[in-house]
Amino acid sequence: DTGVSQNPRHKITKRGQNVTFRCDPISEHNRLYWYRQTLGQGPEFLTYFQNEAQLEKSRLLSDRFSAERPKGSFSTLEIQRTEQGDSAMYLCASSSQKRTSGTDTQYFGPGTRLTVL
Amino acid sequence: SQELEQSPQSLIVQEGKNLTINCTSSKTLYGLYWYKQKYGEGLIFLMMLQKGGEEKSHEKITAKLDEKKQQSSLHITASQPSHAGIYLCGAVFTSGTYKYIFGTGTRLKVLA
Numbered sequence: 001d002t003g004v005s006q007n008p009r010h011k012i013t014k015r016g017q018n019v020t021f022r023c024d025p026i027s028e029h030n031r032l033y034w035y036r037q038t039l040g041q042g043p044e045f046l047t048y049f050q051n052e053a054q055l056e057k058s059r060l061l062s063d064r065f066s067a068e069r070p071k072g073s074f075s076t077l078e079i080q081r082t083e084q085g086d087s088a089m090y091l092c093a094s095s096s097q098k099r100t101s102g103t104d105t106q107y108f109g110p111g112t113r114l115t116v117l
Numbered sequence: 118s119q120e121l122e123q124s125p126q127s128l129i130v131q132e133g134k135n136l137t138i139n140c141t142s143s144k145t146l147y148g149l150y151w152y153k154q155k156y157g158e159g160l161i162f163l164m165m166l167q168k169g170g171e172e173k174s175h176e177k178i179t180a181k182l183d184e185k186k187q188q189s190s191l192h193i194t195a196s197q198p199s200h201a202g203i204y205l206c207g208a209v210f211t212s213g214t215y216k217y218i219f220g221t222g223t224r225l226k227v228l229a
Contacts, residue, residue, distance in 0.1 A: 042219030042221050105150065
């Protein structure tokens with residue numbers, strides 16, 4: 001098991017451009033999460049998938065953000081018309097639902113650092 | 118997040134010294150996770166605590182969850198430069214919750 005992977009690791013873009021990030025979770029993990037982390041802060045929840053279904057989106061996720069997990073495996077996070085305030089580290093995590101209740105341990109990828117000029 | 122307060126915000130210790138990081142919540146925690154993050158990288162899972170009074174250890178790192186399940190501490194014994202990084206506590210407040218609430222982190226530097 002190679003862990004959660006994210007691509008690209010770094011992205012520099014100009015304001016107004018669209019960007020897309022990819023996350024490959026640990027194989028057979030059915031849950032996938034996106035978080036955003038700005039300098040000096042802890043990660044903030046953005047959205048969550050169980051298999052291919054997107055079950056919750058944070059208010060932080062504006063209309064310019066869209067996430068997909070088409071086959072219940074990898075996921076993409078797209079930001080349209082990027083703004084300087086979108087500059088952050090975007091973290092992906094995955095977990096395996098082993099119980100009907102309780103919480104799962106989330107395993108994080110290395111993140112994609114976005115810089116919007 | 119204001120739901121979870123970490124202290125101290127930063128810490129510089131001499132190699133070999135012990136240290137403690139605290140994570141405090143105003144609400145009862147269902148689960149508490151400790152992660153370590155190297156600067157500019159992802160989070161590495163350290164430990165998960167769920168039961169009041171629970172204590173877990175991994176190598177030189179010990180984490181405890183108090184009986185009231187509102188505070189956790191992370192203790193490093195005989196710190197090494199490899200312990201340097203950002204320590205984050207992440208919490209879940211109810212059963213079945215899937216999103217973590219994170220503290221702002223504690224930045225640890227260990228001087229050789």
